[in-house]
Amino acid sequence: MRDVYVVGVGMIKFGRYPDKDVSQMGAEAGVLALKDAGASIKDVEMLVCGNLFQANAMNAQKILQQIGQTGIPALNVSNACATGSTAVREAYIGVASGMYDVTMAVGVEQMGKMGLLGGGARSGGESVEGVLGSGLMPAVFGQAGVEHMRKHGTTAEHFAKISVKNHKHSVHNPLSQYQVEVSLDDVMNARMVAYPNTLYMCCPTGDGAAAAILMSEDKIKQFTSKPIKVATSVLTSDPYTDRDLTMPDVNTLTQNAAKEAYEKAGIGPQDLSLVELHDCFATAELLHYENLGLCAEGEAGRMIDEGRTELGGDIPVNVSGGLLSKGHPLGATGVANIYEIVTQLRGQGGARQVEGAKAGLAHVIGLGSACTIHILTA
């Protein structure tokens, strides 16, 4: 496999765009990434579009129909919340395999106001949601947090502190859907959604798009003197664990992905300058401190107490504001994480810059389940 580099990234501010359509937002992000790379759509040899809710709408092709129908291979992927990061991985494989020198990944989603409460479980025509427990994300991630409370004595306040931290970070990210600081009291006293997650501990829903241009080593010299290397790209599915089919296990597949990523990249958690991880709910972020090996098992509560994951701490997590503030347009999320890591490794983070950032990890989990980890290095 060949080395792969990110040469351009682009992202539109996450928010609500009821008057735009999916391919338009995707095309806008694509144009931003091309401009950032100093490249043209004519340089791109393959386009991968990640989008979940319109997975059958041929959005990769529609993006080309907006910015250049060059006839290149264009494909559409969906993988729950890991849709965008799976698109990045497909673009990565295209270059790593030696088949292409320049590929583009676009992640885009229009959530409207449907949000994470859409859908709901049915069984043979009878609705079972709210009767046979809840299969919706707030309860699933509530239970995942409660499991950590049971095992390690973690408190609701520990989880609330995650939300305080990520909202504090968001103030410095102009592309974040929300840029509002909240206090611990605000978070603890907000409306309960599904215990222990209150409103501010659940990511907002919205629309958005992000894109990344990937290139081979041969090609980068034409475009940049500061390429960001993709040290590894890992994708796992959920292995069998005892309760996985009843209560999705978001931990084991992340642990497996982290182990593989650190081995393949030759980089350990102690070498990371920053992490963008999948904080769809505040509970999730805390679990992933342990799953990604940022701290020992059972130590995640202490880690947030000690401020280690704040900007200025020894391993800042979600300096972009995280999904909790930045927003979580499903297909765009995984590409937006890459955008943030690249921005940081280039030293372009402005007020949210992690000093001397050399290596960053982007983690995404899609329930069902799929987990991606990308480690990038300056």
Add this chain to the structure above:
Amino acid sequence: MTHTQRAIAPMLRLPATPDEKPYLVGYRCPACNATYIGGNRVGCSKCTYVGDLPEVRLSDHGTLYVYSIVHQSAPGIPVPYVSAIVDLPEGVSVRCNLVDIEPDPQKIEFGMPVDMVTRKVRERKEKNAHGDEETIDIIAFFFRPGKD
């Protein structure tokens, strides 16, 4: 007008005679004993055995593993309620509503014994094979605090 009972999901069995208790069923791998809720299985995802997984009757008594208290849900679903994961002695867990308990973390204990109960949750009118309208009572299972 006749009332017919119908289980909300295939994992719940409603016996024909009223003196028999409703029960849950699972499917057990003959190779490794992993037990699954829900049929239509092609094989065992734990050990990769392929073939029939015989049905097993599950206990109506288990222990609470974890829960969440749902305060906000899709339209039409009454809140708050306790969504729980219950471990059964057959080595399988089931997702359910925990009832007859205050939806308050202070009142809910990890590992507490719980017992299954069934209740009618809704009804619907349907025409039967003879064209007569009948009422279908939809029966769901719940778990509530039980004895050790």
